[in-house]
Amino acid sequence: MSHNGSTAPGTQVDLQGISKRYGSFLALDDVSITIEPGEFVTLLGASGSGKTTLLRILAGFLQPTSGLITLDATDVTRVPVYKRNIGMVFQNYALFPHMNVEKNISFPLEMRKVPRARRDELITGALRAVHMEDFRRRLPRELSGGQQQRVALARAIVTKPSILLMDEPLGALDRRLRESMQIEILKLSRELGLTVVNVTHDQEEAFTMSDRIALLSHGRLVQYSTPAEMYEKPNSSLVAEFVGESNVFRSDELVTDRSRVEIKGDTWHVAAEDGLERLSPGDRPVVIVRPWSISLTDAADKTTVLAEGGRSHLEGTVSAVIYAGESRKIIVHGGGDDRRELIVRQPIETELNVAVGERVLAHWPSVKNLLTKEHAA
Amino acid sequence: MRPSKFTIAFGILLAIFLVAPTIIVTVTSFSAGEIIQFPLKEASLRWYEEILTDRGWLQAFGNSLLVGLFAALLAAVFGVSIAFMAARGTAVPRRLIVNAGIGPILIPVVVIAIGIYMVFSRLGLGGDVPSLAIAHSVIGIPFVFINSLAAFAALEENVEDAALACGASRAVTLFRIVLPQIAPSVLVGSLLAFGSSWDEVIVAQFLNTPGFRTIPVVIWGQMREGIQPSTAAVGTLLTLISMVVFIVIALVNLNRGRRRQGVA
Amino acid sequence: MNFWTLAGLPGIVFLGAVFGIPLVLIVIRSFTDPGPENYLEIFTNERYLGSILRTVGMSLTVTLVCLVLAYPYAYLMARSSTFVKLLLGAMLLTSYWTSSLVRTFAWGAILNNTGIINQFLQDLGVIDQPLPLIRNMFAVFVGMTHVLLPYAVLAIYATLRTIDVDLERAALGMGARPVKAFWRITFPLSLPGVAAGAILVFVIGLGFYLTPMYLGGPGQELVSEMVAREVQDFLRPGRAAALSVVLLVFVGLILVIATRFVGLGAIVGNAAIDGRKNAAK
Numbered sequence: 001m002s003h004n005g006s007t008a009p010g011t012q013v014d015l016q017g018i019s020k021r022y023g024s025f026l027a028l029d030d031v032s033i034t035i036e037p038g039e040f041v042t043l044l045g046a047s048g049s050g051k052t053t054l055l056r057i058l059a060g061f062l063q064p065t066s067g068l069i070t071l072d073a074t075d076v077t078r079v080p081v082y083k084r085n086i087g088m089v090f091q092n093y094a095l096f097p098h099m100n101v102e103k104n105i106s107f108p109l110e111m112r113k114v115p116r117a118r119r120d121e122l123i124t125g126a127l128r129a130v131h132m133e134d135f136r137r138r139l140p141r142e143l144s145g146g147q148q149q150r151v152a153l154a155r156a157i158v159t160k161p162s163i164l165l166m167d168e169p170l171g172a173l174d175r176r177l178r179e180s181m182q183i184e185i186l187k188l189s190r191e192l193g194l195t196v197v198n199v200t201h202d203q204e205e206a207f208t209m210s211d212r213i214a215l216l217s218h219g220r221l222v223q224y225s226t227p228a229e230m231y232e233k234p235n236s237s238l239v240a241e242f243v244g245e246s247n248v249f250r251s252d253e254l255v256t257d258r259s260r261v262e263i264k265g266d267t268w269h270v271a272a273e274d275g276l277e278r279l280s281p282g283d284r285p286v287v288i289v290r291p292w293s294i295s296l297t298d299a300a301d302k303t304t305v306l307a308e309g310g311r312s313h314l315e316g317t318v319s320a321v322i323y324a325g326e327s328r329k330i331i332v333h334g335g336g337d338d339r340r341e342l343i344v345r346q347p348i349e350t351e352l353n354v355a356v357g358e359r360v361l362a363h364w365p366s367v368k369n370l371l372t373k374e375h376a377a
Numbered sequence: 378m379r380p381s382k383f384t385i386a387f388g389i390l391l392a393i394f395l396v397a398p399t400i401i402v403t404v405t406s407f408s409a410g411e412i413i414q415f416p417l418k419e420a421s422l423r424w425y426e427e428i429l430t431d432r433g434w435l436q437a438f439g440n441s442l443l444v445g446l447f448a449a450l451l452a453a454v455f456g457v458s459i460a461f462m463a464a465r466g467t468a469v470p471r472r473l474i475v476n477a478g479i480g481p482i483l484i485p486v487v488v489i490a491i492g493i494y495m496v497f498s499r500l501g502l503g504g505d506v507p508s509l510a511i512a513h514s515v516i517g518i519p520f521v522f523i524n525s526l527a528a529f530a531a532l533e534e535n536v537e538d539a540a541l542a543c544g545a546s547r548a549v550t551l552f553r554i555v556l557p558q559i560a561p562s563v564l565v566g567s568l569l570a571f572g573s574s575w576d577e578v579i580v581a582q583f584l585n586t587p588g589f590r591t592i593p594v595v596i597w598g599q600m601r602e603g604i605q606p607s608t609a610a611v612g613t614l615l616t617l618i619s620m621v622v623f624i625v626i627a628l629v630n631l632n633r634g635r636r637r638q639g640v641a
Numbered sequence: 642m643n644f645w646t647l648a649g650l651p652g653i654v655f656l657g658a659v660f661g662i663p664l665v666l667i668v669i670r671s672f673t674d675p676g677p678e679n680y681l682e683i684f685t686n687e688r689y690l691g692s693i694l695r696t697v698g699m700s701l702t703v704t705l706v707c708l709v710l711a712y713p714y715a716y717l718m719a720r721s722s723t724f725v726k727l728l729l730g731a732m733l734l735t736s737y738w739t740s741s742l743v744r745t746f747a748w749g750a751i752l753n754n755t756g757i758i759n760q761f762l763q764d765l766g767v768i769d770q771p772l773p774l775i776r777n778m779f780a781v782f783v784g785m786t787h788v789l790l791p792y793a794v795l796a797i798y799a800t801l802r803t804i805d806v807d808l809e810r811a812a813l814g815m816g817a818r819p820v821k822a823f824w825r826i827t828f829p830l831s832l833p834g835v836a837a838g839a840i841l842v843f844v845i846g847l848g849f850y851l852t853p854m855y856l857g858g859p860g861q862e863l864v865s866e867m868v869a870r871e872v873q874d875f876l877r878p879g880r881a882a883a884l885s886v887v888l889l890v891f892v893g894l895i896l897v898i899a900t901r902f903v904g905l906g907a908i909v910g911n912a913a914i915d916g917r918k919n920a921a922k
Contacts, residue, residue, distance in 0.1 A: 061538060081541045088542035094535035098557045107553075111544035155543065165542075380717050385725060388717040391710055392729050395736035395790065398747030401757065402739075405750065413750050415757045455652040462649020463914075469646070475914065477653070479905055481660055483896060485848025487865040488885040491872050492663025495670065495882075515660045518652075523906070527913035547644040576740030579850055579869070593742050600746050600855060604753070612743035623738045 010038035010195030011072050011162035013058070018067035020053055020219075027053045028064070029219040035212075040189060040196045042206040044242075045216035052167060054216065055199045059165050060084045071162060082111070087156030087194075091168040093148040095140035101127070101151050102136040108159045126154040129188055146177045153185065157192060164189060166198040170205065182208050203243050207231075215239055222375070235278060237286040238375035247294075247342050249287040250374070261285045261371055266336025268314035275371035283373035287312075291345035293368040296330065299359035306363070313363040314342050318354050330354065332362050399616065406609035413604055424610035434595070434611065441591040443506045444513060444581075445574040451514035452570035456521025457556075457563055463522075464529040478522035481515050486579045489515060494583040504586035512580050517570025521563060528562035561633045565626050572622045576615060664889075667882045674879030683883055689867065693887065696863040699778065699853075700846030703785045704793075707842050708835060710786075711793035715834075718794070719801040737791035745852045748784045749775065752856070780856035781863075785849055792845065793838040795910060800834025801827075837907045840899045844892055864888050 013035040020028040028050045035041045043051040056062045058069060060081030069077045076084055087108075096104050105126055109119045127133045130150040140148055149169060156164055169185070170178040186209050189196045200206055206213050207227045214224045215238075223230055223239045234240035237248055249270050251263040262271045263285070270287045279285055289312070297305055299315055306313060316334035319341075323329075327345050334340035342362050346352075354360050380388075405413050409421035428434040456478070463474040481489060493512045494503075502508040532555070540550040556563075578593040585594050592615055599608045671679055683689040718729050736744070751757045752774040759771040774780060804827055812822035850865040857863070862870070864884060871881035899908065904915030 059542060061541070081538075082544050082546050085544075086542055088539065090535045090539060092533060092535055094533065094539040096536060096540070096554055107540070107545070108543035111549070152539075155539075159544070380713075380720055384713050384717060385721070388714050388725070388729055391714050391790075392732035394787070396732045398744045398751070398787065399735055399739040401750060402743055402747045412755075413757075415750075451655075455655045458649050458652030459656065460649075460652075461645045462653060465643070465645030466649050467643050467646060474649070474653070475905060477656060477660075479909055481656075482909060483844055484892065485850075485865055485868075485885075485888055487848060487850050487868045488667065488889060489660070489663065491868060491878070491881055491885060492667045493659065494872070495666050495878060496663050511659055515656070518656060518660075519909070523909060523911045523914060527906075527911050530913055551644075551648060572738075576742055578742055583869075583872075593740070596742055596746070597851070600742075600749065604746070604750055608746060609750075612740070612746055616739045616743055619738045619740060620735075623734065 010193050012037050013163060013195060013197070014068075014070040014073075015054070015058065016068040016070070018054065018057060018064045018069070020050075020057060020062065021065040027219050028057070030067075031214075031216070031219075031221045032067075033214050033221065033224055035195055035197065037195055038190075038193045039211045040186065040198065040209055042198045042200060042210040042213050043216060044200060044203060044206040044213050046201055046242075048218070049216040050219040051199045051201075051216050053219075055165055055167055055197060058163075058197060059086055059088055085112075085159070085162045087159065087161035087164045089149070089152050089156045089164070089166045089169040091171045093140070093145070093152045093172075095148055095152055095155070097140050100137050100139050101132065101143075104140070104151060105155045105158050108155060112159050114159070122158050126158040129157065129191075130154045130184075145173055146181065149173065149181065153188070157188070157194070160192070161194070163195045163197060166196065168199055168201070171200070171202075178205070179208075185209070207243070215242060217242075217375075232370070233275065233278065234288070234370060234372050236373055236375035237288070240286075240288045240370060240372055245291050245343060245345070246288045247291065249289075250284070251338075256285065261287065263287060265334070265338045265340055267316055267334035268312075268340055268342075270312035270369055271366045272369040272371035274367065274369075279371070279373055286372055286374050288370040288372065289364060289368060290370075291329070291343045293364045294342065294344045294362050295364060296332070296344060296354050296360050296362055299361050302361045305361060310366050311363050312366045312369060313361055314340065315361050316340070316342070316359070318356050318358050318360055321352065321354075321356055323348070328352065332360060402609050402616070403613050405606055406613040408606045408609070411606070413606060413609065424607045425614075427607055428611055428614070434592075437590050437592045437595045438614075440506060440509075440589060441575060441593070444510045444591060445571045447506060447510035448513035448517050448574040449567040449571040451510060452517030452521045453563055453567040455514065456518040456566060456570070457525050457559075459518070460522050460525040460529055461551075463526055475526070478526070479519050482519040486516070486577075490580040490583045493580060497584065503584040504589045506589075509581060509584050509589075509591070510574075512584060513574035513577060514570070516573050516577065516580070517567075520569035520573065521566030524562040524566035524569070525559050528559035532558055561629050565629050568622050568626045568629075572619055575619060575622070667885050667889075670879050671883035671886045674882065676879075679880050679883035680887075682880065683887060689884065692862050692864050692867050695778075695861065696847060696865075697891075699781060699785065699863065700843050700849075703782060703789055703846050704839055704843040706782075706786055707790050707793040708797075708839055711790055711797055711838060712831075712835065715794045715797035715801050718798050719804075720806070733791055733794055736787075737795075741788045742851060744788055745784055745855050748780065748787065748852075749855060752780050752783070775856055776858040778857065778861060781853045781861070784852040784856045785846060788849075788852060789842045789846060793842050796838030796841055796908075797831060797834040799910065799912070800831050800837070804830045833903060833907065836899075836903045837910075840895065840903065840908050841910075844895060847888065847892055 015031060015033045018028055018031045019026065031054060043054055045051040053062065057064050060079060068075060096107065102123060105123045106119055109122060114122065127136065130153050132147065132150050132154060135143065135147065143151065170181055173181060182205060198209060210227055212224060212226055213230055215222045217238055223235045230239060230243050234243065240246050241248060249263055251265055260271055260273045261276065272287050302315065314332065314334050316332045318330060319333040320331040321328060326348055328348055330344040330346065332342040332344060334342065344362060401415050404417055405415055406424055407420045407422065408414055408417055409419035409423060459474060459478045462469065463471055463478060497503045497508055537550050537554055540554040545553065576593050578597050581591045581594045582597065592611060596608055596611055599605060714729065718726055754771040758774060762768045808826050809822050812826045813819065817825065848865050849863060850869065853863040854866045868881045868884050871877045871884065904912060906912050906915035
């Protein structure tokens with residue numbers, strides 16, 4: 001995969017205090033994001049979080065109510081979309097249905113006044129980059145969804161734009177195709193050194209592709225960090241719950257001192273030390289544990305297991321064992337007044353050592369616990 | 378439920394009732410005699426020969442054709458324009474624009490005719506191709522409007538966004554991306570507009586002068602003086618052209634690969 | 642004002658000038674030429690009142706008859722074998738695309754005293770004197786029904802063909818007899834099409850001009866004809882304007898009421914424009 005002249009450096013994107021108001025509805029509330037040249041950033045969030053609005057503002061389809069957009073330190077806030085040098089890929093491909101593949105890709109070149117003599121070379125290069133050289137004369141409706149999205153990608157990159165914007169580009173594709181396209185898009189954007197802003201509600205996609213993720217909720221930026229940091233150091237319970245299957249522990253019964261947080265319920269007890277520095281006075285602590293970190297043993301072994309110390313645990317009954325692809329999901333019901341449930345995941349290759357209805361002890365090292373604060377709505 | 382034999386028989390009788398007038402006019406146009414006869418006793422082309430060599434008829438034919446084409450063109454331009462506003466405009470409620478765009482075909486033609494007549498006579502307009510074409514375009518606009526609005530509704534707005542992102546201005550997007558996509562519908566609407574002008578009598582009658590007549594106006598004049606086989610021959614030609622228009626519409630629709638969108 | 646509103650301005654301005662201004666002028670003139678007494682005259686003079694009632698009555702009758710005739714025809718077009726479907730469709734469209742002027746002319750030739758029917762019956766010796774088939778309301782009724790029938794068929798057909806045949810099959814599978822399946826399933830589902838057809842035919846019928854003028858008898862004018870004659874024969878454009886306003890208000894009221902139940906697009910044969918524009922996603 002080679003694309004001539006692919007060293008175009010990406011652009012630095014700076015969004016400062018972007019707000020968008022529709023009447024009394026605040027779609028975006030003071031969002032600030034800085035994207036370094038060549039970075040792949042994903043705007044992640046549920047529908048209605050404002051991620052698409054933010055992308056459309058960055059593209060120039062919408063004007064922010066307040067805030068500033070700069071590309072490489074140039075203010076483009078009031079520049080209309082067609083004068084910003086962007087490439088964009090849409091969820092439903094948005095190819096021009098009356099033009100064949102070649103004409104589709106030629107269109108941005110014509111608009112940007114690229115001399116006729118150079119167009120063909122650029123078109124060929126872009127088609128080669130997405131492996132669609134053999135489809136030049138096809139009309140969009142004669143292509144499969146995946147092929148259409150490749151053409152759309154070629155159209156977006158053919159002018160070597162300063163940024164590539166993608167609005168749920170893989171949402172319409174089936175899972176397998178989506179995964180292979182993710183890798184391809186990533187490789188291509190790295191090769192071209194593009195600054196990419198991608199919008200998705202699929203956290204798996206966000207984690208696979210992004211250098212950094214901006215998690216949005218109800219128009220606000222909740223956390224902007226690398227995937228690893230988001231997973232390991234969520235700055236609130238909302239982030240933790242959004243970016244992966246979680247068991248979340250909240251309780252009125254909590255013990256806090258300078259070194260650790262301990263909370264417990266009728267049938268469980270968890271403690272956490274890491275991350276205390278992220279809490280400020282007045283925050284409600286929340287403890288999160290990922291289902292993969294949990295081990296199960298016979299309830300009778302409780303004293304033995306907990307003897308060594310430093311472990312959190314829940315005692316309960318196995319209420320379900322669900323086979324989900326490569327893993328097995330086990331639900332442990334703690335009973336008690338708080339009706340606590342725990343999700344445990346095990347690789348399918350391991351032997352199942354519990355049965356539905358059995359009393360078990362779910363336990364895990366307390367160092368696996370993530371300590372964060374309750375998300376303020 | 379499969380229709381019964383009885384229903385089929387009824388349908389065929391009704392179909393005969395529907396086409397009888399067309400067939401009778403066509404057949405009698407080949408009459409050799411001076412009066413209308415059906416069935417025909419002797420066939421000839423004398424009436425066609427008469428009209429096709431008559432300067433008056435040929436002139437009227439030319440007038441009708443020019444008025445129809447010009448009216449269709451005006452209807453196309455302005456009908457599409459109104460459809461833009463109805464589909465994507467934000468300044469005026471869509472409902473109002475739709476009412477305005479459809480209005481002219483639901484309002485009695487005679488009202489449009491006297492209204493335009495009153496305005497045009499003040500301005501000294503009438504009695505020529507442009508003024509009748511302008512008047513007829515009003516009747517034609519709804520056909521273009523309805524068809525292009527329907528086509529508009531089926532467009533994906535993302536495609537236009539994509540064009541803007543490619544660096545095309547709004548105007549370029551309109552001409553290079555939007556119009557080509559809805560072109561078949563605009564064409565169908567324009568053909569319908571042509572058809573509506575082609576056999577329109579009432580407005581044309583108000584705006585005619587002895588020196589400027591369209592075919593329908595001449596036929597209408599003849600009809601009121603008494604039926605002649607030459608009227609049948611002209612009527613047959615008039616119908617023939619309408620049929621050609623219809624066949625073109627059918628072909629465009631077929632080509633569009635979609636189900637036909639209302640003929641009204 | 643966004644771009645599309647701007648793009649729509651030429652059309653709106655043109656329509657306003659050539660359609661809007663004339664309508665406004667008609668309204669003004671109806672009150673000023675010579676004055677509001679135009680309306681008094683219309684609502685007290687037997688000639689105008691009679692014509693209005695005749696127009697409404699005729700249009701209603703034609704609408705009802707059209708619906709009764711059109712429904713089975715549309716049903717056949719929607720549910721028959723391809724051959725019957727094509728045959729009926731071709732004949733319907735032939736009629737539809739024959740100019741209404743030519744069709745009216747043809748009905749004259751058919752119904753005249755020396756016309757096809759009378760000649761035929763006289764040749765057979767069934768009658769001595771020609772039957773009075775023309776210059777009366779009967780002729781007007783036949784002519785109008787003939788011209789308007791295709792509109793009704795197309796409106797009903799547009800709805801019928803969207804009704805899944807499987808619905809009827811399902812009803813039959815549940816033990817309904819065919820007739821019952823039709824009346825309980827298909828017919829209720831087709832009512833929007835029937836309503837759209839009824840409104841369209843009724844409204845167009847109110848404005849009919851050529852057919853009543855050519856086939857009708859003296860003293861039996863419908864409103865459109867009266868409007869034209871006030872201008873052309875009696876040189877009373879104010880009266881014509883007032884009569885037009887009455888006609889317009891009536892048509893307008895009907896459409897206002899009708900569009901509470903059926904979309905304007907469905908009435909004129911294109912339901913696609915009724916909904917809000919399709920969201921792309």
